[in-house]
Amino acid sequence: MKFALPIATTCLGLAVCAPLGAAPDPPASIDLSDLPGALIDDIVVPVPREIFLSLDKLGDQDWAAQLKDSDFDKLGGRDQVALLFGVVVADGFVAVQAEDREAVIDIGRHVSRLAKALGVADAVSAHAAAIVDAAEADDWDGVRAELDRVQESVRAQMRAMRDEHLAELVSAGGWLRGTEAASALIAADYRREDAEILHQPDLAKHIAAQLAGAESSPLTEALAHGLGEITPLLSLKGGVPEYAVEKVHTVTAGLVRRIIDNAAK
16 A cells, blocks of 8 residues: 655655745645655655755755765766666756756766666656756756656666666665755754654665665665664654754765765775
């Protein structure tokens, strides 16, 4: 049976019914069967668009401060590439929020390279080119739409190739990067009601299980361990306290950095 949980417990407080670029008030609850997230074992893993729309309710933020260096020279195994693909797509949404044209253009190029490494270049080449074109025109809504489409295309192609676990890792990478950004923004100006969007223990446990089922490597083991550290913090009732938000940020930032740095190993 598909989970239909209060909005604060999953999907980082989604606002997916709004037009791109809008900042609606999030509903009190939501039927997850209506969401475009990745459905995996009856859990809906939010795609980056959903995550970053949810952060609009936090008001104006210093998105430029959330941009990071995600350049990489070499790529590791396919599990790492799939995780990195999710991270890069989520980085694209950070860059859009910051309206950083050059960062988005770089991310469009990264998307092309990673898709080729995953053997799905044909499924995303048009989307990757459209990301660059939209960024050059400062069409931020267009960039968001293409980032969303490129991740959906990659996941669909992987499933067609019977690489479902790689599709799941793409979602996991995007969730980790989105949670890193969310926890950083919440920690910078902590309010308990804002921290409720991090209360998502079932989702964290599910992603940890997916990682545990991936091919064993120092990277996947580190990710599973890190998720084990933060899952109890995301399970706290009555709101995620400030110390827990800071810990979640520290752990997710370290995991995202590990995914990126592993590309060079």
